[in-house]
Amino acid sequence: MKDSPEYLQKKAFVERLMTFYGRNVAVELLEDPNITVHKVHLSDANRMEGIVKKIIRLAQERDVTIAYHDKAALSRISKNAKHDQGVAVDVLSQRYLHVNFITESFAKGYRLLALEGIHNPQNLGMIIRSAAAGKIDGIILPKKNSAKLSALVMKASAGTLFKIDIFYCDTLLSALTSLVKEAEIFALSSHARKSLETLSLPKRSIFVLGNESEGVSAELLSLCHESIAIPMNRGVESLNVAVTAALIAFKA
Template identity: 50%
Template sequence: MHKLHLASSNRRDQLISRMEALAEERQVEIVHWDRKGLSRISKNSRQDQGVALDLALPHYSTCEGFLQQRQGDNNKKPYELLALDGITNPQNLGMIIRSACAGGIDGIILPRKGCAQIDPLVIKASTGTLFKTRILRCETLANTLGEFRKAGARVCGLSSHAQLTLAEVTGEVPTIFVLGNETRGVSEAVSKQCNELLRIPMHNDVESLNVAVTAALISFRHQL
C-alpha cells in the first residue's frame, strides 16, 4: 500500500477511523480530497464510496529487467511465461492471471497498448492473485518476443490450425506461450516471432476455447 485517499466529506464512522488507524500503523500516507478530487483519482465516482488506495505491485517489472536478471542468474532453470496479444476483456485478463499464479507460471508479458489494463475489474477477476504474480510490461509485443528469442527462449503461439499439440512441448528450454485476441487470435506481427504454433486437441467439432481456459490448461499441464 502506497497512499490512502479519503474524501473530506466522509462521515466519521468506525470504518473510516479503522482505515486511518491501519494506514498509520503501516506508515501509509493519508491524503484528504474534496469529492471531485477523489473521483479524479478513483476514476469511479459511483462506487468508490469516498475511498481510494494506491497499490504498488511487488512483482511488477519490465521484460528488459527480467532478461537482465536471468542473465545474472547462474542457477537458472528454464522459465515459462504467458504473453498476451490483444486480450481486451478485463474479465479474461483477471482469470488468466489467476490461472497463471495458481499453476506456477513464472510471469505474464502484458503490453502497454492493445490489451486490457490493470484496473479494479481485473483485480476482482483475479481474486487478488494479481499481487502474487510477476507482471512484465513491454511497449511492443512483437519486438519484445524477438528479444526473448535472441536470449534463447522458444516462442509458441496458440492456434487451432497448428500441427504440434500442447502435450508435445517439453520444458527443456525457456518457453513463452502467446495467447491471442479473443476473436482474431494471434496477430500477424506476433506470429512471425513464434518458433512454432501449438493447438489443443478438441472433440465434437469445437473450434476454440475461451482464452482464459486455454491459459489454465497451459499453466497446469505439468501437474495433472
Template identity: 50%
Template sequence: MNRRDSDAYRAKKQFYDRVLTVYGRKPVLEALQVPGINIHRLHLAESNKRAPILDEITAIAERNGAEIRHHNRAALSRISKNSKQDQGVAVDLLCPRFRTLSEFLEQGIQDSGDILALDGITNPQNLGMIIRSACAGSIGAILLPGKGGAQIDPLVIKASAGTVFRAPIIRLDGGLENALEQLNKVGYCITGLSSHSQQTLSECAPGKNVFVLGNETHGVSDGVNRLCQARVKIPMNNGVESLNVAVTAALIAFRNAL
C-alpha cells in the first residue's frame, strides 16, 4: 500500500467512525426530525410496501440531499444488524463529534475537559440520560466500550432526547482497561467514586480526570477498579448510600457550572 492509498484509507475510516446507523421506521423518522441532523445515506428494503411513514422518511432524506439506496432483505439486514426490528429501513447519520481513542489522543488534550468512562452500563435509558447530561455539561468525552454494556440503539437515542448525535463519544474497539491505561500515560487521573473517600466531588479540580461509572448492580469491575488512582465521594444525607448512575453522571457534568 502506497502513501496515497494509506491516506485515503485513513480518511475513509475516520469518516465511517463518525457514522451511526439507526434502524426501524419510527426511530428513523424521529432521528431525521432532530434539528441539524446530518443524513449520509438512507437504506430501504425493495420489498417495502407503500406506507405514509416511509413516504415521510424518504421526503426528509430527499430534502437533505441524502443518497437513497434500495436493497434486498438480506443486504439490508447486514446494514442494520437487526433483521427482526429494522422494518425494512435503516439510515446512516453522520455524528461529527464521534471519535476513536487514537484520534482523540492525536488531537491533543490540553483543553479537552474531563471524561466519563462507562464500565458496563447495561440499561439503555441510563446510557441515554448519561449522554444527555454529558452533552449539556462540561464533559469533554465519553468512553463507550463496544462490548459489555448497552450500545446506541433506538431506546438510547430516545432517552438522550437526540443529543447522542452531537455528543463527544469515543467509541472503543478494545476494552475499557486498555483505554484508561493510554489516557493515564498522557496525564489523565483515573478517578472512581467511593463513599469512603475523604475528598468530595466538588473538591476535585476540573481538567484531566477520567471519572469511572460502573454497572448499575455490580459497580466498577475489578480490573478497572485497580486502575483508579483517586477516589471522590458525593456527600449524601438521610442514610442514602448511592445514587442512580445517570444522576451521578449529571452531578459530575455540572459540578463546576452551578
C-alpha cells in the first residue's frame, strides 16, 4: 500500500524536529527568539514551581504548545530518562534538512563535512563550531552511528548549532552513494600520500571524517575519489577529529 501524501508530509516534518532535554536547556531555547520551538513536553510528575513554572510561562508567551506526559512516555520522547529532568523540547530548524536538499541548497558549489562514527557529543559540537566559523557550507550527519544533536552538542558548539546547515540521512553510505557523481569525495587518512596542504579544491567537495580509533570505514573508502592526509611533525600520528575538521574548515 502506497503512503498518502499527507502521511509523507507529516513524516518529513517529524524528521526535521530536533529534540533536546533538560530544564536549563529548555529555558535557553525558549528565551532565544531566533530559535523556533515547536513543542514543550513536560512530565506530569514535575512540581509546577521554580524553573518548571518559568518554562511554562516562556512557552505560553511564545504561544508554544505544552504537552504533559507520564514519566515513561516522556522518556520515550527525550530518549534519556536519567537526565531529562522531566522536560523535553522539540525544535524546528530551517537548517536541519534531508540530504536530498544538498544540490538545490548550493547551486554554485559546496564544501561539506561527512561524519562517520562521531559518538562523542563534545567532539560533534566542536566540529559544528569550526565548520560554522570557517568555510564549510554544511555537515552530513547520519541518524545512525552518530552522537545525537543534544544539549551537550549545543553547549560544545558555543551557540553555533543553528548557524550552519546540517543534512541528516539514515546512513552515510546511502547519502554518499547519491552524491558520488556530482562531488569529489575525500577521505581523511593518516596513511594517505596526498596532503591537504597541496589539495586543489574542486567546485563541489565532501570530506569524510571517521572517529580517531577506527577512521573511515572500508565501505565508505570505496566511494571516495581520493584519500588525503594532514602532514604532521615530530612523529605525531593523529589528531583529534575536531581539530582535523577545523583545519579543513579554514583551508584556503
